[in-house]
Amino acid sequence: MAEHADAPEETPPGAAGSPARTPPEVDRVAASRKAVAARRARASLKRDVSMRVIEPQQLFERALADPTSPAGTMRVPEFLTSLPAIGEGKRDRILEELSISPVKRLGGLGARQRAVLRRFLDARFPPQRARGGRSRLVVLAGPTAVGKGTVAGYIKEHHPEILLSVSATTRPARPGEIDGEHYYFVDDAEFDRLIETDQLLEHATVHNKYRYGTPRGPIEAALQAGRTVLLEIDLQGARQVRAAEPSATLVFLLPPSWDELVQRLVGRGTEGAEERARRLRTAKRELAAQHEFDFRVVNEDVASAAREVVESVQVPSR
Numbered sequence: 001m002a003e004h005a006d007a008p009e010e011t012p013p014g015a016a017g018s019p020a021r022t023p024p025e026v027d028r029v030a031a032s033r034k035a036v037a038a039r040r041a042r043a044s045l046k047r048d049v050s051m052r053v054i055e056p057q058q059l060f061e062r063a064l065a066d067p068t069s070p071a072g073t074m075r076v077p078e079f080l081t082s083l084p085a086i087g088e089g090k091r092d093r094i095l096e097e098l099s100i101s102p103v104k105r106l107g108g109l110g111a112r113q114r115a116v117l118r119r120f121l122d123a124r125f126p127p128q129r130a131r132g133g134r135s136r137l138v139v140l141a142g143p144t145a146v147g148k149g150t151v152a153g154y155i156k157e158h159h160p161e162i163l164l165s166v167s168a169t170t171r172p173a174r175p176g177e178i179d180g181e182h183y184y185f186v187d188d189a190e191f192d193r194l195i196e197t198d199q200l201l202e203h204a205t206v207h208n209k210y211r212y213g214t215p216r217g218p219i220e221a222a223l224q225a226g227r228t229v230l231l232e233i234d235l236q237g238a239r240q241v242r243a244a245e246p247s248a249t250l251v252f253l254l255p256p257s258w259d260e261l262v263q264r265l266v267g268r269g270t271e272g273a274e275e276r277a278r279r280l281r282t283a284k285r286e287l288a289a290q291h292e293f294d295f296r297v298v299n300e301d302v303a304s305a306a307r308e309v310v311e312s313v314q315v316p317s318r
């Protein structure tokens with residue numbers, strides 16, 4: 001093929017004057033690989049938006065910052081159908097309302113179209129606001145394997161002034177886990193007693209299996225002494241804490257991408273395929289609840305995520 005590249009008879013009709021050259025085979029292979037990679041990157045970004053790992057506005061800003069990026073080369077209709085609760089019918093109505101042609105790519109929108117799309121996104125997906133009057137009781141929640149335990153462990157090591165609450169659980173101890181340090185390992189009867197005597201601030205059955213609960217005493221004592229208290233608990237627990245202590249600061253930990261979350265779950269190697277699939281279904285539901293939280297922290301890098309969690313109590317409400 002390559003030897004014909006310059007042959008004039010290969011010039012397609014209509015390519016007036018431009019000596020259309022068929023690119024050498026290697027270039028075409030490279031180009032098609034690049035196109036496949038770009039499609040994959042766009043698919044992965046769309047997954048992030050539909051799973052709510054990133055906000056639609058974030059994808060849009062990335063597109064504007066770099067029109068040649070996966071976000072920038074995404075067509076507007078593709079973007080719209082990746083948004084939560086927008087199907088093809090709604091997509092077409094929105095395009096018409098915003099007067100944006102379906103062939104447009106996000107990175108190629110004109111100033112007016114950018115402005116109307118941004119207004120549409122802000123109205124439909126209002127940016128999150130931290131509530132005022134929040135206390136030093138910090139709840140850290142987030143989907144399975146996002147790194148809650150890792151970030152909480154980092155905070156425990158680097159911030160001895162912060163109390164990391166130790167939960168009670170009916171789950172058996174894993175090798176290396178110490179009673180009273182990682183959890184208070186109790187049986188069902190003891191867990192019932194803790195509930196009946198009102199010793200738990202919240203409690204829940206997690207992953208349909210074992211019961212977990214937050215002992216109330218140590219938290220109240222630490223808060224009274226002016227310390228920050230960190231609870232690393234699941235979504236049901238976070239909701240109960242908010243109901244019991246509305247001033248609690250709620251932080252939702254996010255993965256950098258959905259693909260990375262799956263990688264972390266697989267990489268941790270503590271669950272089989274069936275359990276992993278079940279946890280990922282739960283993760284999708286949990287991600288959909290992130291607007292109930294005051295802050296979203298992306299766990300890209302453990303130290304930075306830990307810093308953001310620690311600083312959340314100091315952030316004034318907006």
Ligand SMILES: Nc1nc2c(ncn2[C@@H]2O[C@H](COP(=O)(O)OP(=O)(O)O)[C@@H](O)[C@H]2O)c(=O)[nH]1
Binds near residue numbers: 203
């Ligand atoms: N509601 C509630 N959830 C908890 C509590 N302690 C731990 N959890 C959650 O229970 C889940 C399972 O924890 P664990 O048994 O350590 O397993 P792993 O985190 O999946 O390795 C995690 O999502 C924790 O956030 C608690 O006191 N209350």
Ligand SMILES: Nc1ncnc2c1ncn2[C@@H]1O[C@H](COP(=O)(O)OP(=O)(O)O)[C@@H](O)[C@H]1O
Binds near residue numbers: 142145147149265300
């Ligand atoms: N920022 C990070 N970057 C890369 N891997 C991480 C990060 N944070 C945690 N991990 C890894 O991800 C896996 C899940 O973390 P873990 O703390 O057990 O999650 P969770 O407590 O939310 O279920 C672990 O293998 C952990 O080492």
